Amino acid sequence: MTEHPFDAALALDPIADDAWHGRTSDAYWNMVGPFGGVVAAALFRAAQDHPLRRGDPVALTVNFCAALAKGAFAVVARPARTNRSTQHWTMEMSQGDGGAVATATALFGTRPDSFAHRLISPPAVPAFDMMPRTPTGGLGWTDRYDFRFVEGAIDWQGDKAAPGATRSVLWIRNDPPRSLDAVGLVALCDSFFGRILHLRKQMVPFGTVSMTAFFHATPADLAAVGDAAVLGVADSRVFDRGFHDQTAELWSADGRLLATSHQIVYYRDPGSDR
Amino acid sequence: MTEHPFDAALALDPIADDAWHGRTSDAYWNMVGPFGGVVAAALFRAAQDHPLRRGDPVALTVNFCAALAKGAFAVVARPARTNRSTQHWTMEMSQGDGGAVATATALFGTRPDSFAHRLISPPAVPAFDMMPRTPTGGLGWTDRYDFRFVEGAIDWQGDKAAPGATRSVLWIRNDPPRSLDAVGLVALCDSFFGRILHLRKQMVPFGTVSMTAFFHATPADLAAVGDAAVLGVADSRVFDRGFHDQTAELWSADGRLLATSHQIVYYRDPGSDR
Numbered sequence: 162m163t164e165h166p167f168d169a170a171l172a173l174d175p176i177a178d179d180a181w182h183g184r185t186s187d188a189y190w191n192m193v194g195p196f197g198g199v200v201a202a203a204l205f206r207a208a209q210d211h212p213l214r215r216g217d218p219v220a221l222t223v224n225f226c227a228a229l230a231k232g233a234f235a236v237v238a239r240p241a242r243t244n245r246s247t248q249h250w251t252m253e254m255s256q257g258d259g260g261a262v263a264t265a266t267a268l269f270g271t272r273p274d275s276f277a278h279r280l281i282s283p284p285a286v287p288a289f290d291m292m293p294r295t296p297t298g299g300l301g302w303t304d305r306y307d308f309r310f311v312e313g314a315i316d317w318q319g320d321k322a323a324p325g326a327t328r329s330v331l332w333i334r335n336d337p338p339r340s341l342d343a344v345g346l347v348a349l350c351d352s353f354f355g356r357i358l359h360l361r362k363q364m365v366p367f368g369t370v371s372m373t374a375f376f377h378a379t380p381a382d383l384a385a386v387g388d389a390a391v392l393g394v395a396d397s398r399v400f401d402r403g404f405h406d407q408t409a410e411l412w413s414a415d416g417r418l419l420a421t422s423h424q425i426v427y428y429r430d431p432g433s434d435r
Numbered sequence: 436m437t438e439h440p441f442d443a444a445l446a447l448d449p450i451a452d453d454a455w456h457g458r459t460s461d462a463y464w465n466m467v468g469p470f471g472g473v474v475a476a477a478l479f480r481a482a483q484d485h486p487l488r489r490g491d492p493v494a495l496t497v498n499f500c501a502a503l504a505k506g507a508f509a510v511v512a513r514p515a516r517t518n519r520s521t522q523h524w525t526m527e528m529s530q531g532d533g534g535a536v537a538t539a540t541a542l543f544g545t546r547p548d549s550f551a552h553r554l555i556s557p558p559a560v561p562a563f564d565m566m567p568r569t570p571t572g573g574l575g576w577t578d579r580y581d582f583r584f585v586e587g588a589i590d591w592q593g594d595k596a597a598p599g600a601t602r603s604v605l606w607i608r609n610d611p612p613r614s615l616d617a618v619g620l621v622a623l624c625d626s627f628f629g630r631i632l633h634l635r636k637q638m639v640p641f642g643t644v645s646m647t648a649f650f651h652a653t654p655a656d657l658a659a660v661g662d663a664a665v666l667g668v669a670d671s672r673v674f675d676r677g678f679h680d681q682t683a684e685l686w687s688a689d690g691r692l693l694a695t696s697h698q699i700v701y702y703r704d705p706g707s708d709r
Binding site: 224226246264279281402 | 707
């Protein structure tokens with residue numbers, strides 16, 4: 162069986178107890194660097210697959226410090242604190258002599274099957290198979306996902322003087338299909354287009370600078386999803402002086418909230434110099 | 436003029452280029468450690484007040500790894516990456532030989548006065564002066580804030596078999612009053628009671644394990660608030676297997692969104708052993 166391109170993109174070779182080498186993947190290339198989702202997933206994977214890791218994923222924050230150049234990068238992951246039921250990790254990705262290209266922290270913990278209460282539900286939508294694939298081609302990483310927008314695709318042809326809807330509801334499935342796991346879920350958390358593009362209906366200089374993901378599903382829950390599509394919901398609260406927030410939910414087709422994510426996204430006016 | 440207890444709690448003495456000593460403050464003591472808001476604010480302050488810091492606050496993530504004991508702690512803050520318009524920081528707080536008690540990352544950036552778009556509004560509420568102070572006494576840190584719940588105070592006397600409302604709307608003001616700045620805003624982001632208490636209407640073992648704050652206001656915006664109360668809105672999406680999320684908004688009285696925060700909170704069933 163051929164290795165899935167996502168797993169190939171996340172391949173890490175150990176160079177020390179807490180350090181690994183990886184290489185950027187053309188299959189997940191974005192405009193000026195790799196898709197942030199694979200950067201986040203590689204950092205997360207270094208902690209998750211570390212022999213000292215204890216507990217299930219609870220939270221991850223990744224700060225995207227600079228675009229990676231094509232080629233090799235290094236990842237360091239070390240446990241910052243191990244408690245009885247939680248464990249905190251610190252990670253960093255670097256490339257050449259330029260310093261950090263990404264920093265991250267992660268939290269793992271035991272998840273007793275105790276009291277639960279769910280306050281939100283997924284939107285009612287047509288099934289994945291009922292929807293056409295939304296054309297997004299050309300970038301590399303966007304071809305690695307089968308996006309099917311139910312609501313809030315970018316209206317590239319719309320009137321640029323009027324603000325576009327910032328809320329999107331869409332099915333997302335790996336292409337080729339891949340069974341869901343925590344590293345795959347991390348990448349999905351970053352697979353939503355910057356809301357600034359939906360709002361402005363045109364390309365502008367933008368990029369996620371920090372993303373926090375909270376896990377509401379265990380590895381067993383994710384395995385139960387298999388390689389089926391997941392439902393994503395994304396929206397923003399405010400665009401103000403060069404940065405906008407962005408919150409997303411990822412749902413299984415049978416209505417379990419798998420993860421929530423929160424991003425802060427850098428943007429500039431259309432046509433401006435970064 | 437006497438130093439405000441918040442500023443006294445955040446006093447940091449340099450011990451090296453990137454390292455400081457501080458001391459816990461009884462004025463902001465919580466049940467088994469300091470109020471997390473002063474821990475977060477001290478970590479943030481170490482980066483913000485560093486001579487190498489460039490740009491306005493954009494994002495902060497703090498991971499609360501362990502309760503601090505009363506006494507001295509050390510803070511390390513170093514720039515991880517400096518770009519033309521953004522700068523990333525990594526911070527860590529430690530105490531004795533036990534390793535990290537908190538880890539953090541922060542993002543600062545230039546905020547050009549460009550395109551803005553606001554999608555949410557503050558709830559319509561009676562003015563701060565029209566509301567009575569909500570009794571919260573006894574803990575130390577809770578006495579340092581004048582909380583005035585408009586909606587969603589903890590219903591300690593309510594029927595424990597029925598879930599309580601998780602959404603709160605409240606005015607919050609420092610006691611004694613203190614002019615708003617970024618460190619004060621960081622602490623306010625952590626001043627919301629864990630939603631699990633609102634839901635269960637009783638004390639349970641709980642604690643925030645990670646908090647991310649996004650700044651939507653500049654230092655000048657915060658200075659304009661002065662020492663007036665700010666309006667807080669907090670709610671959760673899901674409580675599941677020992678962790679719940681919590682999202683909050685902080686508004687100025689004149690309707691500017693100052694910050695949003697996102698927390699993941701550890702909880703156990705009532706009466707359970709941590």
